[in-house]
Amino acid sequence: MSPRTTADTVSNATSTPDVEQPWADLGLKPDEYQRIRDILDRRPTSCELAMYSVMWSEHCSYKSSKVHLKRFGEIPQETPAGKMLAGIGENAGVIDIGEGYAVTFKVESHNHPSYVEPYQGAATGVGGIVRDILAMGARPVAVMDPLRFGPLDAPDTKRVLPGIVSGVGGYGNSLGLPNVGGEVVFDPTYLGNPLVNALCVGVMRHEDLHLANATGVGNQIILYGAKTGGDGIGGVSVLASETFAEGGPTKRPAVQVGDPFMEKLLIECTLELFAARLVEGIQDLGGAGLSCATSELASAGDGGMYVSLDKVPLRDASLAPEEILMSESQERMMAVVTPANVEAFLKICAKWDVQADVIGEVTDTGRLEIDWHGERVVDVPPRTVAHEGPVYERPLARPEWQDELQADGAEKLPRASTGEQLRDTLLRLVASPNLCDKSWVTDQYDRYVLGNSVLAQPEDSGMIRVDETSGLGVAVSTDCNGRFAKLDPYTGAKLALAESYRNVATTGARPAAVTDCLNFGSPEDPAVMWQFAEAIRGLVDGCKELGIPVTGGNVSFYNQTGETPILPTPVVGVLGVIDDVTRRTPIGFTAEMEGHQLYLLGETEEELSGSEWAHVIHGHLGGRPPAVDLAAEAQLADILINASRDGLIDAAHDVSDGGVAQTLVESALRGGVGARVWAPDGLDPFLFLFAESAGRAVVAVPRTEEVRFTDMCTARRFPHTKIGVITGDTLDVQDQFDLPLSELRTAWTSTLPAALG
Missing domain, CATH: 3.30.1330.10 (PurM-like, N-terminal domain)
Structure with missing residues (x-):
């Protein structure tokens, strides 16, 4: 099937302000949709609506937690054991550990995708956190996985636990990364909502530190790694922003599909690109895919970027531009490269059999502009997508049951008193x-x-x-x-x-x-x-x-x-x-x-x-x-x-x-x-x-x-x-x-x- 060549353009959006749009289906609230219209002074195109919806999701925007997370700024950034070289706001934190070495580490969740599709949800959770570490300029050296499940004897635990463990092991083992720790905890409240948290540690020399920004007008935007497919459309960004109803998993197509062997090539390719000093800025493609990478790189840099979306290599030629922007297909990275270094960059990618395509450039417009077959489908201020989403001060209240819960201490419960009872308690x-x-x-x-x-x-x-x-x-x-x-x-x-x-x-x-x-x-x-x-x-x-x-x-x-x-x-x-x-x-x-x-x-x-x-x-x-x-x-x-x-x-x-x-x-x-x-x-x-x-x-x-x-x-x-x-x-x-x-x-x-x- 040939790619779709018509799309909802900016000019069309300007001339048709009353077109009905599926903003609610994409998880946006009425006031959020209105705010997008106010920002753009028109209705959004369908591509812009897709971008805002995934980037303003709870998972990507932290809209309910930002007001509380600010408190972490009160903590000193240096300790006797190490100085922080990069912190909150970057792909991962970086600590100076002496002798010219720095270590980067971070933990993230992949809970909802792992309930829907246990193996791929857990596997791509590992893949995503590894790319976060790689994007800082470090070689990933180890992973860990804190896991939580419902009761061990529950049928659904027997569905999700083997798949999740197999996904964590299958992806990490294939990457050749040791899994050195974590937890496995069981509790009835995790039934139907297991927790799959993945941590990765990376090591670098101080001079190898890289940050996620797009600076330098005329520098080229290169997308490299796996082709973009239909898996993971809305994936973690949407799944992690809503609760599951009773009745089991229903969102299988939204879960990403991982390829650890492609990721291994991507890691080695990226580390060689770093060593050759060919990268000006870099971002992995995880939650929200291209929507995230383009808007975050642009807003953290000089503020302008142009992208030709039809230059994005696809596994499925029938994907609409909105789907390309929302896809969370794995094993992809985006780099900012000077024009003089593009040829050398592409040559190293070819050496590792990693596809790489120039899809755009850094501009001085202050806008994120995206074309689809010559027509403008996105024209937005990038910070409004990536960093200026909704901020909610959600109502909070100490629950009425807290006093009663705290009054019911376990110290009053009958306990073993004889040697035989103590022995039996220990064995249980x-x-x-x-x-x-x-x-x-x-x-x-x-x-x-x-x-x-x-x-x-x-x-x-x-x-x-x-x-x-x-x-x-x-x-x-x-x-x-x-x-x-x-x-x-x-x-x-x-x-x-x-x-x-x-x-x-x-x-x-x-x-x-x-x-x-x-x-x-x-x-x-x-x-x-x-x-x-x-x-x-x-x-x-x-x-x-x-x-x-x-x-x-x-x-x-x-x-x-x-x-x-x-x-x-x-x-x-x-x-x-x-x-x-x-x-x-x-x-x-x-x-x-x-x-x-x-x-x-x-x-x-x-x-x-x-x-x-x-x-x-x-x-x-x-x-x-x-x-x-x-x-x-x-x-x-x-x-x-x-x-x-x-x-x-x-x-x-x-x-x-x-x-x-x-x-x-x-x-x-x-x-x-x-x-x-x-x-x-x-x-x-x-x-x-x-x-x-x-x-x-x-x-x-x-x-x-x-x-x-x-x-x-x-x-x-x-x-x-x-x-x-x-x-x-x-x-x-x-x-x-x-x-x-x-x-x-x-x-x-x-x-x-x-x-x-």
Whole structure:
């Protein structure tokens, strides 16, 4: 079929002001459509309407979150561990980590597409975040995937989980990128709305930093990578801007289709283009496709751009110009190149078998002008498309049920008191979906490809070697307990930050920067907006107190099915820097550590609300989450980092979900060696094992370093209590019970295979 050569032109739009347009079908509100008419002083063409609709969607414009996200500007942009070279507003944040290196990282969501089409939704989520990192000038070196699903035994979980995991693994493995961390969490609120968050880390030299802008009148606009197809039209931009009705997925054609082998070529081609200094500005094509790339490059540059849309290479020649502008086909990039460098640019693309076409140029008109077969179909001020969309101050209100929820604490629930009951509770918890072994998932990912993975799941954080000579490296962790955020979104966000921060420090790296993926229900619900605003407040206050900047992130709204929103889930990623990865601290107890002393760092309180114990044993959610003391978290991190550097500890594991019991089980099973432990004087054995107080870690100290280690803690006046010794092949809780590691391993490893096959 030949391409359509007639379109709704600017002149036609001017002369036919009363033509009916499908603005509501494209997700625009009446006042938004009127505002477009006011901006243009006429009705929009169908192409302009398509551009505004996708760029003003919730996913692309952040129209409900902008007023709250501004608060991140209150956070200092430098930390003792690194200086920010690029931050919020760019494709990804960039941190100076020393020795001339910079690291870029970011986490984004692909939730709704992954529910509609699990494999492709998850795969293209990985592909999109990788291109964001590439667009900054960095080589992608690792990915991570925080995932959340409905109940493990729910039929729909068995539909979406295998496809999502396969999509994450299939795309990342094909790119040759190690998957070094993430989460797998189950909760009834994610049924019908799984969360698929994808994080990527990239490494560059300082001089390789690139930004997304189109400057230099006469410079050429080159579209390169895959051809544009009909997949993903309206894709993530539309899917992420509305809730799902009851009844299941209905938007399959809107989900993008990924080709990781094309992306691999695109990565290597782009890195060679950077090395040859042929790129003046660059932007990946993700959400909103060409509409986004053209308008954002133009508005961030000199303000003018001309594009001939019929020069865009198509997989489907029948696509209308509106569809070309809205298509979110994957594996595409847009570069700004000087006329003198175009030939060399195209030659490198040809070498990598990557199609590249000059489709326009930078102008001084201050307008984004797009033609289709010689007729003008777009003539707009680019900032009004990309950066000056609607801004809503949505109504927010603390929900009426919050007081009743917080009054219903789990501390009053019946708890195990005998050794046999404690033993049974531990076995039930380690076999529960959220605490069990996740190897069924992580074994589908290549964790060690490229040879620079120093730590990977199930360690506290993933760690990547950056420089082979010096040993310089980075560690990354993502965390969030949605139950804590439901009980108190302000404290819950702080706790997510604290745990991710602690996980990075536990491996020996100094936390340097934060990225976040804020997953919430409908912004049109005042209770959800209150949760969102409180979570932002918690993150801002937390980052200010810890002295760590937020480099960027993502907001994902409308995560609900019908009237049921997900648990508020502000996923926090923390990146840390370690001078020498050979000094890293793993979690496992090994045979070489026989006789090492186990210390519990931090204070244990009677904090059970929102815990895994309350969730698994009683099906309960209520009360207040654990208190968070970020000054103590910073002090704990300092101890863990210095102890790692000075060789005072050989293993360390943070205490979080499941309490000290889960920490001990994971460390023992990781290295295959058991421990004999006891509750500190005056502490109820049940609380010792299962309380989820924050700011704690269990460390293994060689006998030869015990005095130096305890002196370090004493000098800082930090609580530290000897709780046991590494020995044998059982977990022996003195005066209570003992469990063979073989029995623990069976309970821990059997849950996911039994449910998923």
